[in-house]
Amino acid sequence: MSAPASNGAYDEWLDALGDGEGYALVCPEGHGSLPPRRVCPECGSATLSEERLAGTGTVETYSVVHVAGPQFADDTPYVTAVADFGPVRITGVLRGVEPGSDAVAVGDRVAVGVEERATDGAPLVAFRPAGGE
Ligand SMILES: [Zn+2]
Known part of the structure; x- marks a missing residue:
């Protein structure tokens, strides 16, 4: 290999x-x-x-990205978030929300998984709202 x-x-x-x-x-x-x-x-x-x-973490910070590099060109706008999972914080793209400043709030719970980047299909860390289910 x-x-x-x-x-x-x-x-x-x-x-x-x-x-x-x-x-x-x-x-x-x-x-x-x-x-x-x-x-x-x-x-x-x-x-x-x-x-x-744990399968879910708590949003600590987030930001809405409107302009990104070529690897994320087809993904914009999107929300990146940093979520607390206990021993570590994980950075990922928050999906399942409308990308806007009120898309998510600090303290919201999110589930973590791996999804494909829209631009080139590369795997990335993705969050989904874990609240109302
Ligand atoms: Zn140490």
């Missing part, structure tokens, strides 16, 4: 997330990070264990 080494760990993580088996890397001090990190960004520990993520 000749997959690029730099993306391998992250791609595996995306696959796991898409299967509902997302995880965080947690060091002995309890700091969380995501692949492809191999050492804790907080304390430098190389002893990272995988901890399963």
Whole structure:
């Protein structure tokens, strides 16, 4: 296999997330990070264990993107959000909402999964509102 080494760990993580088996890397001090990190960004520990993520997180910040680079040209406008999943924060594209400033609120619960980017079909981390179901 000749997959690029730099993306391998992250791609595996995306696959796991898409299967509902997302995880965080947690060091002995309890700091969380995501692949492809191999050492804790907080304390430098190389002893990272995988901890399963909850299927839903809480929106911490979000923004509406109207102008994006070529990789996202066909996706605009869209909403990016950072959601808190306990040991880690995950950045993703929020779907299932009208892209606008009132599309979502800080504190809303979102489900996480993997969907395709509209522009080129590449997999990306996607959130969907988890509230009214
Ligand atoms: Zn740490």
